[in-house]
Amino acid sequence: MNFDFTPEQEMLRETVRKFVDREIIPYIKEWDERGQFDRNVLKRLAELNLMGVCIPEKYGGMGMDYNSLAIVCEELERGDTAIRTAVSVHTGLNSLTLLQWGTEEQKQKYLVPQARGEKIGAYALTEPNAGSDVAAIQTTAVRKGDHYVLNGQKTWISLCDIADHFIVFAYTDKGKKHRGISAFIVERTFPGFSSRSIKGKLGIRAGNTGELFFDNVKVPAENLLGEEGEGFKIAMSALDNGRFTVAAGAAGLIQACLEACVKYCRERKTFGKEIGRHQLVQQMIAHMEAGLQISRLLVYRAGYLKNLGRRTTREVSLAKWIACDFANKAADDAVQIHGAYGYANEYPVERYLRNSKAPVIYEGTREIHTLLQAEYALGYRKDKPLRKTLPPWEGTGSAGTS
Ligand SMILES: Cc1cc2nc3c(=O)[nH]c(=O)nc-3n(C[C@H](O)[C@H](O)[C@H](O)COP(=O)(O)OP(=O)(O)OC[C@H]3O[C@@H](n4cnc5c(N)ncnc54)[C@H](O)[C@@H]3O)c2cc1C
16 A cells, blocks of 8 residues: 555645635635625636646546546645535536547537536536435436437526536436436527526525526437436446545545644633643544545545546445545534634634534435445445446556555
8 A cells, every 4th residue: 555645646636726725715805795696706717727626638537547637636625615516517527428428429518618617517417306315306308300309397406507518317218217317408599498506595695506597498319318228327436536536525524624723722711721722622623634644645635546447436435424424524613723713704614514514414414324324334235237337447557546
């Protein structure tokens, strides 16, 4: 085993860290207060080649390994969860799904501009009456000659007003239950498509989340992703990549909590000493440190397995569950350590706490991951081979976490 990052990965981390320090942290409080997503952030990420970091060069990406994507997400969420969520959705849930399941034509048409950051991708599974229970979706797609007609509604879709392309899941045969779901690439410009953002969110306020509406949207047959009836498998395999990025981001949030708290512990004094000298405060710091190290180990091991081309459903689910829970607890403790000052936005920790909640809900709630882990451990769940797998990393870099 080799736990070292490669020089290229270290350089990437440094690049993202500098970007976050210079271009996110100074402005994020204002973006969060305004409750608006700043599109320029994605433009800047594209200029730094960060929108397709682990997409092969032949498809417009940087050709780095899967752990490089984790590094990008970890460092971005040190700045803010909204920015990391955007990359999770664009690269983790959409672009990697195109890489895994797309035809060569679909990759050329949609993946290449997405990897370059010229177009933005998103992922639309959740509906008003279907979150954890995916088979309860009601959106339908009816084949009519050379196209499908989509009708229905999605909700809680990240980048709803920003993305150019969406992977949309709809029933082509309701009678077959989850085996009757299919996946489609839908462009924002297709007539009958509209979106509307959700206001009043607890956290990720600097992000864009909302509803999509499909009113007789004509989708060309060549935009069917995978085969008819393969949508459920595609949706789940996309989550293997999305959850990986969410878990990496959670480690970044713990890092941000730790940095804020260590600074505050050394500044604030009670009973004649720095609060960091009180053992009960130290307990919270120790828990953050443990959470950070455990989360990173789980994430980078999953990335290592992805690099080898192995299935990571089980490992990624565990990493996502544990890292997000630790991040939520770290953010709660970060507010506690700041006392009353932690309760207002003079310090960033209240935003960390608000932001840390959504990742415990999205891409599989804490409860769903708990069930998955129990089922794997009990032998009730086994992953069946997929028709198309995420390609292994083709690079030749030194071992390390790659
Ligand atoms: C900020 C944000 C961004 C999002 N972005 C996207 C996106 O880009 N694309 C997308 O498709 N979706 C997105 N979502 C939606 C998200 O994936 C869903 O909210 C999530 O899957 C949970 O579904 P739900 O909210 O319908 O909760 P439900 O499934 O209704 O669950 C409600 C509660 O019941 C529990 N529960 C449900 N079933 C079980 C069970 N079998 N056993 C035990 N407990 C159970 C859940 O854990 C939860 O506590 C986003 C959500 C948020 C908050």
